[in-house]
Amino acid sequence: MSYGILVNSSGGFTQIDATYDNLAVYASGTVNSSYVNAAGTGGATNKVAFPANTPADWCIFAKPTTESGDHLLTLAHYSDGTGFAFFNTWQNSTVISVSWVIAVRSRDMPTNNNPDFGLEVNKSNGEQAFSSNNLNFRCEQVSFDTIVNTQTSLSSFSVSDMAGVYSLMNGKTILGAAPSGNQFYSILYSFFSRFEYTPKTIRGFAAPVALASYGATGQFGGGTKTNLIGRFK
Amino acid sequence: MAYGLRVWEPNGVDLRLDTGDRQFRYVAFFTGTTAGNSTTTISVAGMATDGTWGLNDEAYGNLTAKTNIGTGSFTHQTTTSSSVAYQIQVFRI
Numbered sequence: 001m002s003y004g005i006l007v008n009s010s011g012g013f014t015q016i017d018a019t020y021d022n023l024a025v026y027a028s029g030t031v032n033s034s035y036v037n038a039a040g041t042g043g044a045t046n047k048v049a050f051p052a053n054t055p056a057d058w059c060i061f062a063k064p065t066t067e068s069g070d071h072l073l074t075l076a077h078y079s080d081g082t083g084f085a086f087f088n089t090w091q092n093s094t095v096i097s098v099s100w101v102i103a104v105r106s107r108d109m110p111t112n113n114n115p116d117f118g119l120e121v122n123k124s125n126g127e128q129a130f131s132s133n134n135l136n137f138r139c140e141q142v143s144f145d146t147i148v149n150t151q152t153s154l155s156s157f158s159v160s161d162m163a164g165v166y167s168l169m170n171g172k173t174i175l176g177a178a179p180s181g182n183q184f185y186s187i188l189y190s191f192f193s194r195f196e197y198t199p200k201t202i203r204g205f206a207a208p209v210a211l212a213s214y215g216a217t218g219q220f221g222g223g224t225k226t227n228l229i230g231r232f233k
Numbered sequence: 234m235a236y237g238l239r240v241w242e243p244n245g246v247d248l249r250l251d252t253g254d255r256q257f258r259y260v261a262f263f264t265g266t267t268a269g270n271s272t273t274t275i276s277v278a279g280m281a282t283d284g285t286w287g288l289n290d291e292a293y294g295n296l297t298a299k300t301n302i303g304t305g306s307f308t309h310q311t312t313t314s315s316s317v318a319y320q321i322q323v324f325r326i
Contacts, residue, residue, distance in 0.1 A: 008237065011255070016238070016250075016256060016258075017258075020260050022259075023258075057322060105259045136250070144284070170291055176296045219297050224288045224289075226289050228257060230257075
């Protein structure tokens with residue numbers, strides 16, 4: 001390395017370098033969860049509009065606002081780019097409050113020079129890679145799932161302290177469609193993050209999210225899903 | 234402290250970064266379309282199946298496509314005759 005900085009963690013993983021961008025909080029808030037009813041024709045949709053100038057390469061993290069119980073949430077973002085929502089499993093009408101974070105690359109964060117001390121790292125092209133003035137994502141656990149079908153065993157994180165722990169929600173969301181018994185509709189399966197506060201686990205879970213007009217034939221994409229949990233500090 | 238870096242918040246007590254943290258680092262964002270029953274291969278310098286690289290496909294309707302990490306590249310493969318758009322985030326952790 002001929003310039004910049006390289007910081008490795010005690011586990012030997014690179015934390016900061018002058019090559020890649022670290023991730024920071026661009027916006028955050030709370031929203032009620034959404035659901036689709038049995039007929040697939042209604043339910044509740046509670047959508048968050050993307051803030052102005054949100055970069056296209058966002059990451060969305062979430063957790064239940066009230067940190068208790070057992071909750072499954074999946075992310076839906078709208079193809080017109082106007083916003084996103086968090087859905088319960090199909091037909092689950094128990095709406096909960098969800099805390100969300102939009103995280104973006106450090107280079108896309110608004111200029112923040114307060115306080116005027118700490119650490120700022122720039123890449124060789126002058127873009128910011130890390131700033132301690134941002135609320136950065138401190139990753140606590142990571143796993144990678146290769147999803148083949150709805151029976152694939154998905155990652156499970158045991159968490160010693162669940163307080164303030166978010167899960168990365170985007171990536172592989174809709175997994176596939178299964179026959180519903182109706183020739184015009186399929187049951188849409190999605191990747192859920194399951195927050196279980198009593199056994200203190202956060203894990204992936206494949207479950208139905210909606211009834212959709214994909215026809216009666218099952219189809220499945222699968223592929224790689226990156227799972228991250230951690231806090232923003 | 235024998236290695237690594239700690240960064241404190243202005244209160245001098247809470248840590249923004251500790252020596253044991255793994256940081257999520259964004260490598261690249263790729264968009265495009267893969268034809269039906271086809272595979273698109275995208276080169277990423279240094280990519281490896283070493284457990285530090287991740288992919289997420291953001292494209293709506295990606296239920297008939299899958300991604301796979303390789304060495305120096307990854308693939309986006311469609312599983313039906315329909316073409317599928319991709320919006321793939323590449324990270325290192």
